[in-house]
Amino acid sequence: MSDADALAKAGEADGVVSADTSVADAAAVVATNTAAVVAAEPPLPKPATWTVRAPIDAWCPTEVEQALGAVLTAEQRARLFARRDAVAAHPTAAVDERSHSYSEHVRTAEWQAVAAARRGRRHAHVGAWCEDASFCALTEQRGVLVVADGAGSAAWSRLGSAIAVDAVGLALRDAAALTEEAVLSAIEHAVTLMRSCADSMKVAPRLLRTTLLAVAWERTADGAVRVVTSQVGDGMLVLAHADGRITQPSIGDAGEWSGEVHCFLPDDETMSRARASTRSYTVSDLAAVLLVTDGVEDALYPFPRHAPSLLSQLVHGVQHPLTGLTAQALMPPVFSAANPGSALLDWLGFEKRGENDDRTLAVALHHSASPTIAPWAPSTSA
């Protein structure tokens, strides 16, 4: 196409110039249009900053609550509604960055466990709910930690993640024996329950999609600890040993690009993914167990390398910001805080550029481990 044709075509596109308009006329029209395009532009704005808004929608609307009430057991219902009440309330008059989050803390003679799910900046900025959920339970014999990250594209994933962690957590807490079959049975139960909930809510099961990481452990007759783990989707689960080693029982579902999760609960492939990732171990020196959703893992990648310093901060407090973070406030220890759940929510408030997802961390620490964990400083980090 010649320049003249191009100019004529440009004019035609605006419905202004006929096909036989001269090049000079067409150029004049183009210049006028160009000036109009440029003149209409407003000045460049100042870069936007983060805001915090209360969630716009109800966490669990009444009709959904009724639908779920018909499917969940009494204990599952009680946990779900307690979670609803906890995330809907916030302790201060104004909504702040840690509002609408959730935490819990339990302690036995041997172990202390704390879990928290903090609403991310992206969700706070647009007035959305935290879509992560956590579960922790300790009995004298057994410990159970579960975390889940609801899929951002699934409208009811905040309920899906909550239903999944409670279903799996309670099933593992009550299982007769801690075996790989028990973990798979717990996950299968969660999948079935989530599908029943979706049916009752009259929505597609994929609208409840969530990842899941679960670990349970108990002491065996010979004094060692049996651990079973499973994972569907991304996030990270590591075991900390008394000699400082970190082991990673399962590999997350990560692809070539960030955020590439190929299977969620309650997808059809859930059980094949769960079977592939489920492991059982006997560990002689288990000191701590840590589970994180990708909101923490991605900010502290590769997580196994950062797990020792993270654990040290939880035990000793934040005396130096972790390597690679944009900002981290100095703060006292989480485990010895009057309210460890609340302290963990504060710890989850670290800043890392671009990492503004919901953040969930569940951690259990054996009481004998605290004295063996040294305070962390940047010069001694990995």
Add this chain to the structure above:
Amino acid sequence: MTTRRLPVYILADVSGSMQGTPIESVKSGIRQLHRDLLGDPQAIESAYLSIITFGNNAQQAVPLTEVAMFNPPDLTANGTTNFGDGLRMLIDSFDRELVRTTADVKGDWRPLVFILSDGAPTDVDWPMYAQQLRERRPANIIAVACGDQADVNVLKQVTENVILMQEMSPDAFRAFFSFVSASVKQTSQKVGAVADGSAITLPPPPPGITIVP
């Protein structure tokens, strides 16, 4: 630990047929996109923009640059439609600029690519590069057929996501770049689930822009 980026590439046809209002509208649209993204803190932290043009040859007018540092380029339209060279440069840019996940490094988000073309390729190599992009699927690619001379079938060989912008008026380009901005913001907002095994979810196209089935 580096910042994970949402790379956004705009591959724009700057052949002679884009002279006048179309190229000025593209330039204005890129400036508008930049302004829009400056209004979204997640986009400011994670979106990176690159502009690649193709006429007689391809050139990367702006390498992958964070939103706050981005300077909209001055583009000139002339010459032929060397679409193949544009696709080649896009693939080269992916290889040079993108970070994929390894055991030590968390990779970028899957890139978003918007291809604008108002004509048919004048080169013979484009099918080879189109095939590479289709097979490697290195990005979520949205191709835009601008005006009634654009070859939809060619664009369909690059990506299944082809949209048709019937008119080439300033308003149509403005609407299109608003759509680009909304796509980037939506991807920025949902980065945790963009690639959850299903196709990319785009915002609804504005009036005057239709999705080609």
